[in-house]
């Protein structure tokens with residue numbers, strides 16, 4: 334079954350994406366071993382099912398190389414003309430240091446080479462320390478590379494609203510900011526989403542499924558110990574749940590979501606993804622894929638069939654209202670990294 338037309342989003346005038354992006358942090362090695370051959374075979378499965386958009390980064394182990402190999406095999410199978418059907422969004426996460434044109438060009442050149450392309454669809458830039466204002470230098474050079482055609486669109490990840498506004502104020506055109514956004518972490522609603530909506534910037538959400546914790550698998554389960562959580566992703570979001578309100582409240586949330594999911598004949602993960610897809614400024618949610626190890630392609634396709642109504646939201650909101658305000662506990666988007 335092909336995905337419905339509502340699965341697509343006009344991310345830019347020249348770029349349509351699938352609203353559920355395939356996340357490739359899961360091939361980095363921190364989530365179990367990945368076999369490259371099986372991973373590339375799995376990429377065809379996702380693509381053929383309509384999940385044509387990939388989220389990756391320079392530091393996600395072999396992710397950029399896997400995209401390169403996928404593109405190579407795809408062109409051999411379907412012809413190079415059809416490569417435009419694939420959207421591959423990478424990131425640059427530089428170590429702090431001088432952000433000269435040469436440094437920036439070199440980094441982009443590495444990603445282009447690894448991904449086997451002469452133009453990156455999207456380059457999402459991350460910066461560790463706002464006290465070091467050289468992120469503005471990097472972004473100016475990246476904007477020049479975009480204008481020269483090496484990058485189609487320039488984006489950010491984990492920037493807060495204040496710096497996003499500063500970047501816009503410098504006249505640097507940004508199309509999206511990738512941030513953590515889930516039923517548990519709703520910080521983007523505080524300031525970020527309104528700023529984005531006003532400035533024509535969209536959000537790409539990650540952590541929406543809390544590494545898999547937001548699913549039937551953890552419903553009714555006692556609090557897992559660190560040893561029970563076998564991927565970096567599960568460990569990361571377990572900490573987020575602690576900051577948000579703890580495991581008993583999370584169980585209340587899972588139970589409420591299960592009731593909503595049953596009403597729609599889908600799973601908890603579908604409701605979690607749909608909730609975030611419906612929020613203002615959200616272009617897409619990124620769902621991590623342990624390529625060649627585990628897949629949820631048919632399951633996640635069902636998210637596009639779900640329409641949440643007022644009763645559904647009324648069942649979820651009272652649980653969310655009991656949680657801590659993560660803006661207060663952590664700060665704005667991305668502050669967990671700083």
Ligand SMILES: NC(=O)c1ccc[n+]([C@@H]2O[C@H](COP(=O)([O-])OP(=O)(O)OC[C@H]3O[C@@H](n4cnc5c(N)ncnc54)[C@H](OP(=O)(O)O)[C@@H]3O)[C@@H](O)[C@H]2O)c1
Pocket residue numbers: 355356357358359388389490491511512538539540541542543544545546547548549566600602603619620621622623627628629632633
């Ligand atoms: N910019 C950043 O700083 C940043 C940070 C983190 C992540 N990301 C991006 O976001 C992506 C998502 O990663 P994440 O760590 O946030 O993980 P996630 O998407 O919240 O969780 C991924 C896991 O959820 C499970 N899952 C997927 N679909 C499911 C379904 N329908 N039902 C039940 N379980 C399901 C799978 O577990 P199993 O594999 O065990 O089946 C999968 O490995 C990353 O790959 C990366 O691209 C970006």
